[in-house]
Amino acid sequence: MSLSSALETLANYRAHNTRASQDIVDKGKPLLNNAASKLGDDAWSFLEQLALAAIEIGDLDVADECLRQLGEKFPESPRVDILSGIRIEATERPEIALKFYDDLLEADSSNAAAYKRRISVLKRIGKIEQAVTELSEYLDTFYSDVEAWVELAELHSSCNQYTFALQALSHALLLAPQNPFYVLEFAETAYTANDIPLAIKMFMLAIDIADRHDSEESIPTGASVRAWYGVKLCCRSLSEKPSSPSASDTPFPKNLNLLDELATERVLTAYSAAGKEGAAGRELVLSWMGPSDRSGSRVHFVR
Amino acid sequence: MSSPAVSLYLDPQIRDWVLFPITLVMILVGILRHYVVLLLQSSPKKLPKAAIREQRALARSQILRATSANSSIPPTFYRSISIHLAAAFDAGTYLKDGPPKGDAPSTPPNPMSDPAAMDGMMAGMKTQMVMMVPQMVIMGWINFFFQGFVLIKLPFPLTLGFKSMLQRGIETPDMDVRWVSSLSWYFLNFFGLNGLYRLILGSDNSAADSSQTMMASPFAGAGGQPGQPQDYVKLFKAEKDNLAFAEGTYSWMGDDVETRLLRKYGKL
Incomplete structure (x- = not known):
């Protein structure tokens, strides 16, 4: 592999935030000596990338060398500090890492990355409660961090606190209303929390966002397949228990039968179009969906 | 002639x-x-966390308001965020120095007494001197x-x-x-x-803009007025009213989503 193509791959990984640590270390190790003179301005982001990858696969000598070079170039950089913190996390006890981040925060209370590392350490050692408290505090200041909101929602969900999870997700929705995956997560959380009317609405919103540019004939893919499944599940659940409770007082969707029919149709479309490799799954889906009349009349369930 | x-x-x-x-x-x-x-x-001064929180508190309600006419979140959640923010603005929770105590008259802070503000002004003056x-x-x-x-x-x-x-x-x-x-x-x-x-x-050199900055006075031209303190108490009060207005125009995207979907796929 030539130098230029290796560099190109590495730059590509950096740009897309790809997590291919082994490959990065394999390609990056030969470049490590005198990286600055070989790579110019790219060297520093390369060293950061290599250090993270090396820590992940446990090649700590490489990581230490990267840190040494970075530390020489940027003696007081908060970014290098965070990297050294991650290096500490790799070998030392969590308490020492926490202490390290505490010191960073004492020096500069607006160091967002240090907060996040601290929270991730807390999460790793199982102090979920403290992690949630600190994450809430972090978000109170750095409100616009969408991924932190999603993380908070996941932490709440892991403790079965679905209402709080939904609240955290609603902030994520406010900040990134164009992302169907957050809507989908909201819907699934609502479904888990047994708020079926809310869940079906959110599943439909997710479809609405994900399918915005698709026509009627196009095949549902990605997020929308999952969302159609969700609609189908909610329809089934609503028709079984027409008076299911809704913690959020969401009104029942109108035309439930039509929706059920449409969801069945869309899921089947997705599976029919998947070609030969999807055929095996299709039988299962068909039997789950029940003998549906594709021509457009009422769908009957087999229970 | x-x-x-x-x-x-x-x-x-x-x-x-x-x-x-x-x-x-x-x-x-x-x-x-x-x-x-x-x-x-000089490198830009780091703000303490409380100051960042104060500055960004307004952005929170602005984000909420900006989409209120076609909001992506259900009414219960919208209302709870809106009420929470309004209460926080009213009580001054987000103020850098904590909620105001008692009924002390809120005077606009004097820029000369705040060392951080003075620093910003001095930096502007220095640049101006180098120009003039x-x-x-x-x-x-x-x-x-x-x-x-x-x-x-x-x-x-x-x-x-x-x-x-x-x-x-x-x-x-x-x-x-x-x-x-x-x-x-x-x-x-x-x-x-x-x-x-x-x-x-x-393109972003500091020699070129000499003619523009020369015309401005050293106080007005100091880089977007970093030293000018803002009266967040007043801003928060105004934002609270804006929130109330926005709640009036609120509607949820999900209200008629099933009709929209069924229409799109030709079922209705």
């Missing part, structure tokens, strides 16, 4: 020893100024040595209106407007060299 027959003869020595030196000195001073400003710039001082020195130099010099003749005719612009420092009513005096040449350079600086130093 001036007749074309009356012509001046310009000594080539004037071109070599006055015209070129003035231009060269101005270019070099501009470049020098760029580097001096770079040296003087060399220009004054060059102008003095030209006035002292080359007062009343005629440097070049423009190759095109101009109306009398340009006389004050092109012949500053020469009080002769009858001279053709095409002759340019030394002081006017200085001003032409002063306003005209920006393009050249941009070529030499890149």
Whole structure:
């Protein structure tokens, strides 16, 4: 592999935030000596990338060398500090890492990355409660961090606190209303929390966002397949228990039968179009969906 | 008026020893100024966490309000966020120094008493000084040595209106407007060299904007008024009303989503 193509791959990984640590270390190790003179301005982001990858696969000598070079170039950089913190996390006890981040925060209370590392350490050692408290505090200041909101929602969900999870997700929705995956997560959380009317609405919103540019004939893919499944599940659940409770007082969707029919149709479309490799799954889906009349009349369930 | 027959003869020595030196000195001073400003710039001061929180609190409600007419979140969640923010704004939870105590009259903070604000103002003043001082020195130099010099003749005719612009420092009513005096040449350079600086130093250099910042006073031009403190108490009160307005226009995207979907797929 030539130098230029290796560099190109590495730059590509950096740009897309790809997590291919082994490959990065394999390609990056030969470049490590005198990286600055070989790579110019790219060297520093390369060293950061290599250090993270090396820590992940446990090649700590490489990581230490990267840190040494970075530390020489940027003696007081908060970014290098965070990297050294991650290096500490790799070998030392969590308490020492926490202490390290505490010191960073004492020096500069607006160091967002240090907060996040601290929270991730807390999460790793199982102090979920403290992690949630600190994450809430972090978000109170750095409100616009969408991924932190999603993380908070996941932490709440892991403790079965679905209402709080939904609240955290609603902030994520406010900040990134164009992302169907957050809507989908909201819907699934609502479904888990047994708020079926809310869940079906959110599943439909997710479809609405994900399918915005698709026509009627196009095949549902990605997020929308999952969302159609969700609609189908909610329809089934609503028709079984027409008076299911809704913690959020969401009104029942109108035309439930039509929706059920449409969801069945869309899921089947997705599976029919998947070609030969999807055929095996299709039988299962068909039997789950029940003998549906594709021509457009009422769908009957087999229970 | 001036007749074309009356012509001046310009000594080539004037071109070599006055015209070129003035231009060269101005270019070099501009470049020098760029580097001096770079040296003087202090790194932006880090804000403590409480101050960031105060600054960004408004953004939270703005994000909520911006989409309220077509909101992506269900009514219960919208209302709970909205009520929470309104209560926090009312109580002053987000203020840097905590909620205000008692009924102390809220006076706008004095910029002179806040050291952080003073720092910002001093930085602006320093930059201004670097801009002004060399220009004054060059102008003095030209006035002292080359007062009343005629440097070049423009190759095109101009109306009398340009006389004050092109012949500053020469009080002769009858001279053709095409002759340019030394002081006017200085001003032409002063306003005209920006393009050249941009070529030499890149687009965001600090030499090029000299003519713009020169006009502004040192206090007003200090980089978007970093030192001007904002009265967050008032801003929060206003934002609370805005939130109430936004709640009136709230509607959820999910209200008729099933109809939209069914229509799209031809079921309705």
